[in-house]
Amino acid sequence: MIIGILKEPNDKRVSLVPSTLKKFKVEGVEFRIQKGAGVQASYVDAKYEKYGKVTDREEIMKHADILVTINPIPVNELPRIKKGTLLVAVFSPFQNQELIARIEKLGLKAASLDMIPRTTIAQTMDILSSMASIAGYRAVLLAATELPGFFPMMITAAGSIKPCKVLVLGAGVAGLQAIATARRLGAIVEASDVRAAAKEEVESLGAKFVEVPGAIDKRDAGGYAVEQTAEFMARQQEEVQKRAASSDVVITTAQILGKKAPVLLTAETVSKMKPGSIVIDLAASSGGNCELSKADTTVIHNGVKIIGHSNLPSEMPRDASFFFSNNVANYLKLIIKDGNLDLDRKNEIIDKTLITKNQT
Numbered sequence: 359m360i361i362g363i364l365k366e367p368n369d370k371r372v373s374l375v376p377s378t379l380k381k382f383k384v385e386g387v388e389f390r391i392q393k394g395a396g397v398q399a400s401y402v403d404a405k406y407e408k409y410g411k412v413t414d415r416e417e418i419m420k421h422a423d424i425l426v427t428i429n430p431i432p433v434n435e436l437p438r439i440k441k442g443t444l445l446v447a448v449f450s451p452f453q454n455q456e457l458i459a460r461i462e463k464l465g466l467k468a469a470s471l472d473m474i475p476r477t478t479i480a481q482t483m484d485i486l487s488s489m490a491s492i493a494g495y496r497a498v499l500l501a502a503t504e505l506p507g508f509f510p511m512m513i514t515a516a517g518s519i520k521p522c523k524v525l526v527l528g529a530g531v532a533g534l535q536a537i538a539t540a541r542r543l544g545a546i547v548e549a550s551d552v553r554a555a556a557k558e559e560v561e562s563l564g565a566k567f568v569e570v571p572g573a574i575d576k577r578d579a580g581g582y583a584v585e586q587t588a589e590f591m592a593r594q595q596e597e598v599q600k601r602a603a604s605s606d607v608v609i610t611t612a613q614i615l616g617k618k619a620p621v622l623l624t625a626e627t628v629s630k631m632k633p634g635s636i637v638i639d640l641a642a643s644s645g646g647n648c649e650l651s652k653a654d655t656t657v658i659h660n661g662v663k664i665i666g667h668s669n670l671p672s673e674m675p676r677d678a679s680f681f682f683s684n685n686v687a688n689y690l691k692l693i694i695k696d697g698n699l700d701l702d703r704k705n706e707i708i709d710k711t712l713i714t715k716n717q718t
């Protein structure tokens with residue numbers, strides 16, 4: 359069985375790194391790596407050569423049985439891939455149904471890593487958690503460099519500066535990492551979430567939990583939040599407006615699986631924020647938590663910068679690739695038996711990730 363690792367056209371990360379290949383040790387598996395695949399993430403070809411053949415993209419696409427990437431392979435390249443090949447990537451299937459249909463039509467199979475269930479057994483494969491953690495960390499660093507001031511309190515002979523105030527909306531994996539990072543930089547942090555479990559986690563990181571009563575919190579939603587009523591959203595927006603007006607930085611991370619991200623920060627709220635404040639919207643690519651965000655664009659509104667960077671993990675490509683690689687290797691070990699693909703639908707993880715219908 360040949361596993362192909364391709365270069366990401368618009369991303370500095372690489373799906374599998376040399377240290378993972380070294381440890382992989384699955385009978386009957388050989389790796390082919392596209393030349394330069396890991397260079398932007400600091401993994402040079404010479405490091406891969408010990409564990410597989412470093413070769414051309416075309417050759418890999420023609421021969422691989424499994425192609426592993428982070429982002430889906432561009433549609434125009436799909437016809438060049440051998441029929442029956444399994445594509446493993448982050449397909450965001452709810453937003454990319456046309457692409458999935460095209461993959462099926464070409465006789466290819468697809469496994470989407472973002473569909474891995476949030477269960478204890480699947481934790482080692484959970485790319486959403488590892489990438490969200492990086493995004494949360496990086497969002498704070500970005501805010502700290504964009505803010506026209508300090509994060510920590512400064513008492514100097516030239517005057518004193520109060521610590522900056524950070525508001526984090528959505529305290530899941532990214533939000534909690536953002537809280538921890540902002541606290542380490544000396545900010546005063548407040549955070550909010552609709553899941554009751556988030557309160558204790560937020561407080562344990564030294565931040566204040568902003569509670570909006572009446573949220574729907576379904577425990578059987580697999581750890582994910584569910585859509586809230588219009589009445590709750592209105593009350594939440596009102597509470598957020600009060601907090602945002604006195605914050606220097608707002609980091610939003612709220613997502614609802616398979617749905618457009620909820621609007622937590624309205625244009626009116628942004629208008630009430632201080633000029634020079636920063637909004638980092640980590641949900642910008644799924645519709646945005648801020649009404650004014652635009653994916654991969656910085657919008658300036660009344661002096662407030664709203665940054666909609668949708669791929670912060672790519673800005674930390676060495677460690678992001680390392681985490682992704684370890685996650686994906688654990689997934690590959692699950693679907694390969696005796697050197698063959700073993701897509702057992704009875705396994706919940708495999709069943710949830712296989713997004714094309716023609717799998718055997």
Ligand code: NAD
Nearest residue numbers: 476477481487528529530531551552581583611612613620
């Ligand atoms: P996510 O990316 O889907 O959403 C981010 C956060 O936004 C969540 O905490 C969510 O509750 C919150 N949110 C959604 N709507 C909101 C609204 N209107 N207002 C405020 N906040 C809102 O979630 P995530 O970060 O991937 O993780 C969510 C949960 O899953 C967490 O409890 C996490 O601990 C759990 N989890 C479990 C596992 C596991 O057991 N293997 C792995 C990862 C995450």
